[in-house]
Amino acid sequence: xxxxxxxxxxxxxxxxxxxxxxxxxxxxxxxxxxxxxxxxxxxxxxxxxxxxxxxxxxxxxxxxxxxxxxxxxxxxxxxxxxxxxxxxxxxxxxxxxxxxxxxxxxxxxxxxxxxxxxxxxxxxxxxxxxxxxxxxxxxxxxxxxxxxxxxxxxxxxxxxxxxxxxxxxxxxxxxxxxxxxxxxxxxxxxxxxxxxxxxxxxxxxxxxxxxxxxxxxxxxxxxxxxxxxxxxxxxxxxxxxxxxxxxxxxxxxxxxxxxxxxxxxxxxxxxxxxxxxxxxxxxxxxxxxxxxxxxxxxxxxxxxxxxx
Numbered sequence: 001x002x003x004x005x006x007x008x009x010x011x012x013x014x015x016x017x018x019x020x021x022x023x024x025x026x027x028x029x030x031x032x033x034x035x036x037x038x039x040x041x042x043x044x045x046x047x048x049x050x051x052x053x054x055x056x057x058x059x060x061x062x063x064x065x066x067x068x069x070x071x072x073x074x075x076x077x078x079x080x081x082x083x084x085x086x087x088x089x090x091x092x093x094x095x096x097x098x099x100x101x102x103x104x105x106x107x108x109x110x111x112x113x114x115x116x117x118x119x120x121x122x123x124x125x126x127x128x129x130x131x132x133x134x135x136x137x138x139x140x141x142x143x144x145x146x147x148x149x150x151x152x153x154x155x156x157x158x159x160x161x162x163x164x165x166x167x168x169x170x171x172x173x174x175x176x177x178x179x180x181x182x183x184x185x186x187x188x189x190x191x192x193x194x195x196x197x198x199x200x201x202x203x204x205x206x207x208x209x210x211x212x213x214x215x216x217x218x219x220x221x222x223x224x225x226x227x228x229x230x231x232x233x234x235x236x237x238x239x240x241x242x243x244x245x246x247x248x249x250x251x252x253x254x255x256x257x258x259x260x261x262x263x264x265x266x267x268x269x270x271x272x273x274x275x276x277x278x279x280x281x282x283x284x285x286x287x288x289x290x291x292x293x294x295x296x297x298x299x300x301x302x303x304x305x306x307x308x
Contacts, residue, residue: 033109039168045098046167048157066153069146070095077146082137084212084221092242098169099241105170107154108163133227136269172237178254187262190255194244218266220308225271231291235260265299270307279305
C-alpha cells in the first residue's frame, strides 16, 4: 500500500487541485469494518421498528431516553458535549436513514478492531470515540445512564438485523476519488451555491437562541481534527449521499470531493491526541495514513491543525 508523503513534503508540493496526484494516500477506513455492499435491485434496506412499537415499560423508557440524547445531544447531556454538534448531524433521521451511518448498521458489527486506537473496540468504546472527536467533548463512562440509553436505542433500531453482517446502507457509500483530484477553489463555489443557505456563508452554522439548527462545519463549535469527518474522502461520501439536505445524490462525485476539501481546509478544534504540542508528530502518528486529510498541511500560507 502506498505511503503518504510526510507533512513537510506535502507543504512544498501542495496544490489543492493536484494533491491527489502528487501525494498518493492510503484510504483505510478507521473502523476497519468491511465496506457495505450495494443494495441489489428489489432488495429492501433493514427496517427498524417504528416508534409506536416501543414498549411501555422501563425498557421503552430507556429507548426513548437514548433517542432523545441522540437527537438533541447538547441539551440532553451537555456534560459530555464540547461543541455545537448532535449525534443526528452525521447519523440522519434519528439514526435510521440508510447510507447516513444508521445505528442499525453499526450496532451489530461490534466488537471490532479499529486502527484509530489499535485495539478491539466495544460498541460503547465506539460511541465514546464519537463524543471525544465528533462532539469534541468528554466520553461518557461505559456504565453511565447516557451510554446505556444510547446502546439500548441502537439495539432497538437493529432489531432483526443479522450479527456481524455488513448490511446495505451501513455507513456512507464510498465515492471514488476523482481522477483530477480535488480543488478547494472549486469547492468554495459549490459551497456558496449549495451549502451556505443552511450552514452560513462563514460555515459556522445557524442557531435559534443558543442552539444550532444547522451545525457548524468548521470553527470552534464544529468537530475536531480527530473526527472521521475531517477526512476529505469520508466527508465526500457523506455529502454525496445526503447533502444538500433533502437532495442527496444531486452533486457529482467531483463536486462532493471539492466541497469536502473546502470544508476541511478550515481550522477547527485540535486533535485531542496531540503529541508534545506538535502538529507534525501528531500527523505522522495519526493522520499520515488516515485517508485524505489536510491535518498538518499548509493551505493558504497556514499549517492546518493548530486548533481553534
